[in-house]
Amino acid sequence: MKPVNIGILGLGTVGGGTAAVLQENATEISRRLGRDVVITAVCAREEAKAKQICPNAAFERDPLTLVAREDVDVVVELFGGTTAAKDAVLAAIGHGKHIVTANKKLLAEYGNEIFRLAEEKNVMVQFEAAVAGGIPIIKALREGLAANNIKSIAGIINGTSNFILSEMREKGSAFADVLKEAQALGYAEADPTFDIEGHDAGHKITIMSALAFGTPINFNACYLEGISKLDSRDIQYAEELGYRIKLLGITRKTAKGIELRVHPTLIPESRLLANVNGVMNAVRVNADMVGETLYYGAGAGALPTASAVVADIIDIARLIGAERSNRIPHLAFQPEQVREQNLLPMSEITSSYYLRVQAKDEPGTLGKIANLLAHEGVSIEALIQKGVIDKTTAEIVILTHSTVEKNIVSAIFAIEELECVEKPIVMIRMESLHD
Template sequence: MRAIHVGLCGVGTVGGGTAAVLKRNAEEIARRAGRPIKIIIAANRDLDRAREMCGPDVEIVSDALKVVNHPDVDIVVELIGGTTIAKELVLKAIANGKHVVTANKKLIAEYGNEIFERAQEKGVTVAFEAAVAGGIPVIKALREGLTANRIEWIAGIINGTSNFILTEMRDKGLAFADVLAEAQRLGYAEADPTFDIEGHDAGHKLTIMSAIAFGIPVQFDKAYLEGISKLDAADIKYAGELGYRIKLLGVTRRRENGIELRVAPTLIPHKRLIANVDGVMNAVLVKGDAVGATMYYGPGAGAEPTASAVIADLVDVTRLATADPENRVPHLAFQPSALANLPILPIDEVETCYYLRMDAEDRPGVLADVSRILADANISVESMLQRPATEQNDSRADIIILTHQAVEKNVNGALTKIEALGSINGKVVKLRLEHLNG
């Protein structure tokens, strides 16, 4: 089956990530898409970097027009950014009958109406999942996952730089300027941070979500933008005392006479899940009339998270535009002929951390016995807590042990031995523990 041919315009952070993930997960992606997806040509000013990122099989050029005019390219990926060359390239690709995938939020928020009209005329797709909230598939959720709903409002933390700054201001009680300098040092903020901290970036993303949610054209020029640069640390403190957190929040809301579209530092009750989205993470809360509130959370920027969205679009376009009808979206996500033969492991083979609680005699040597049994079974202890079992009986204690990663059958073997100790009463309570590190 012929591979889908991708032409890549721009091999910067996201372009490099896209090339890397397409190579690394080539087999898995082909199993999903029904055919391989391959970059055949890439344009970049720095030719050496492009060669290094894309590998020897990809033609490297400096002129991006060569990519959009290449006769063998099926899908053009635009990762140059801005609205001058990028716009020209996207329109030319469409004119040439090629599908387009872009991460360019400014281009879509400001010129989306024109671009979609041209695409519609030519029967090609312009996909832009990566333009909003990086790797979180929130465009897909809004456009396809929530189609039953009359959307009432969307509230999003959609600029990682601002959210990092606000999180640090709150946690450390620092002023805006001090945290900004730290963020710049860490690479979370640009040398000129205006675009992020004054709400432009969030405004672009919100504009796109608003259009999709309410079925209106993109209208970035009507968005109200207020940034965080003038936010006083005192207000973060007072908000905290009142039970609120301040977030740079994009809000778009359906009202009877129109649509609200605004980005501003906003108080949110601290008990809301979205108020606890900290650091550079993004989250979008959507209120639909049927489903209620759903939330989409994850990394909103970065090379591979954004590449994840770019490639999801490539697979979508591939499935929609090229496969036979029955192959379009496979029932189990992978093409039926490409299902894997991986076994489901029996519970004995599971590896996780454990919480163990035992009722023990409160005398010297008990802990030593228990510890030895665990060590012999190759189970290492992460932490331990000892508490009187009951107020009535101070000769017995509850011992609680958290383990590091261990194999379930080893844990079960050790527990049998521990339960056989004269100093241990009854069965040991065993629960599993997951750190769920992102």
Template sequence: MKPINIGLMGVGTVGGGVATVLKRNAEEISRRAGRDIRLTIAARRNVEQARELVGEEVAIVADAFAVVDHPDVDIVVELIGGDTVAKELVLRAIANGKHVVTANKKLLALHGNEIFARAQEKGVMVAFEAAVAGGIPIIKALREGLSANRIEWIAGIINGTSNFILTEMREKGASFADVLAEAQRLGYAEADPTFDVEGHDAGHKLTIMAAIAFGIPMNFGACYLEGISRLDGRDIRYAEELGYRVKLLGLTRCTEDGVELRVHPTLIPEGRLIANVNGVMNAVLAKGDAIGPTLYYGAGAGALPTASAVVADIVDVARLMTADPEHRVPHLAFQPDQLKDLPLLPMDEVVSSYYLRISVTDRAGVLAEITRLLAENDISIEALIQKGSLSEGTAEVVLLTHRVKERQANAAIAAIEALASVTCPVVRLRMEELNG
């Protein structure tokens, strides 16, 4: 069968990984795909550096547009990132009738609706396994493996940098700032870590998973984002005393009132498998109505794991590129005319349990006041511990609530903060059982 020609745009860490995997595993890949897959042309401004990464036999150009316009290229791999020039290149590749494989979560979360519509018109495929959770084949699992299910919710540890930081904070008792500095030294965090630690990256990935799980358009704008940068090591310790681990989760749930789409630090019972996913590793827990809970775990970043997903997409596309589009799996799992614009639930309407830490001055009756305010807001308490000694003038009340609407939790928190004996803003973390 005719070999498939790959054009690569963006030859950095992951691009080098793709070249390595295609070369090293050429025989295995060809034995599986039933055709040879060869990297024909690659684009990077610095041609010499690209040469070192992709080897002698690949044509190298400085201008990525030369790749999308190249007549021999069957599949374009976009690893440039961002949503400016990458968007232009992907749209042009589609216009040129080329299939696209991309790892660009931001591009899809922000412009996926447009890109998939164009691809549909032109009858080409846009594959994006590498955009979510690196090497883990989670897109394939959600889109094909769970196709018999109504997917109820997904909870993912989908940002390795944040998970590394949270793991170190717990294991070493270190502060966010100290661990961040270490992560930067190790290359696990960028010089500007905002994108990772404030939840943007996880939000992009979550947006893509929600679209596939529920058959809705991409709607990153509606995603609630709360990062880990203000997380206090004390809360990780207290959570542990109560039997919980704190993880930055991307959570999406389909409820009768709308779809939840939220990224925030979350307490998870320590017995859950996902609570024990540590370091830079990723995991996605998905609940289907037939299959129940199911978890997918692996490396969420890195040259070779990400290349594993990119090349798996290439094999999939290579198999189906000459087939009638009706034989293909729809980009967003559901047929394009079957997407539903379900309402996105505002954060105020989301139902969750809460961890609250309240700093109080030594005054008789303060606990009674707090519990009264919670009761007035229909919030019942699941557990309560008191830290520090009231006799020394201050103490901390740490409590876990049952499930209530965020609006109620906010009202109760505002009322508690208005108490004279409450000395600081209340620390509030959300808590998920992840069992049903």
């Protein structure tokens, strides 16, 4: 099948990330999509840098020239802002190009106009990356939950603010100090207003509100209150009462009308949203049939955002210019690309382990056990005598570092042979969930 051709507007953080994802995962993407994605043209500030990032793409200085090119099927708008971006997107739609954009401000402020023109011209405008970065929340709202009446959405959708609040809570620091730290780490802009005063979260919750309730986009109606006036004392008091303070975007359908607001919010510490820390994002959706669902992931960053941009490109590529209907394949990859891969037997998997051993409470027992583990190459993270079962028997709990399962199995077998140990030893696998 012939490739789908894209033109990228802007090679900043997200634009560079998009080029990187398309290059790095070209094979995997083609295995799923059944065709290649080719960057045929780019528009950026510096030609030299553009040539470095996309050596095979034509360079265009003028976005309006790029969006008119015949060899561009999809225009990927990653300029940001609402001036050049708006002109380029409207012009591209005018030329019948499909659009992928990560630009929440553009959609929150001019989305109605853009979508109206897109309907007229019968083109698609996709914007997964505009809300919560790499989390496929737009897809969940438009497709996954399409059988539901959505009742409310509450989201941690600004990573900068969430990082600052997480740090204020953990360290008891003042807002101004943590902001400086966030700026040093690159988590906050030199001018952080947009993030910390709730504008960014407001754009995102406004877009989600429209998707949830079937209304036009109405950013002007969104109440915005940021975190800059939060006192760390309130964070501390809230915690003592069992709450965390998070900057939430909230929208809810009530009998009186729709609520649409961004503000610091106390939420009970037992809720999953309360435990979303650092720069991570999460969106909770409550819907009449499915109940509560929650979507968590990276809300910003070059590669996570590009993951969403490229997913949108793939969605469009399935629907356009294909020789046959290019449906989503059953097993995610094109049938001819589904292939057997080596499936590891359990003896070959890698894990860390929890062991509980009942053994005679006598000198030398621990040493013998530790030696047998070491003999199989299993290193110990913790070894704790948990309790005495009766006068002569103690219970020992061991956490191991990561090892291949056959090693721990051999070690357990050897330990069970010790005269001072009672069979069987309890073995439970552990996962750090970091990879």
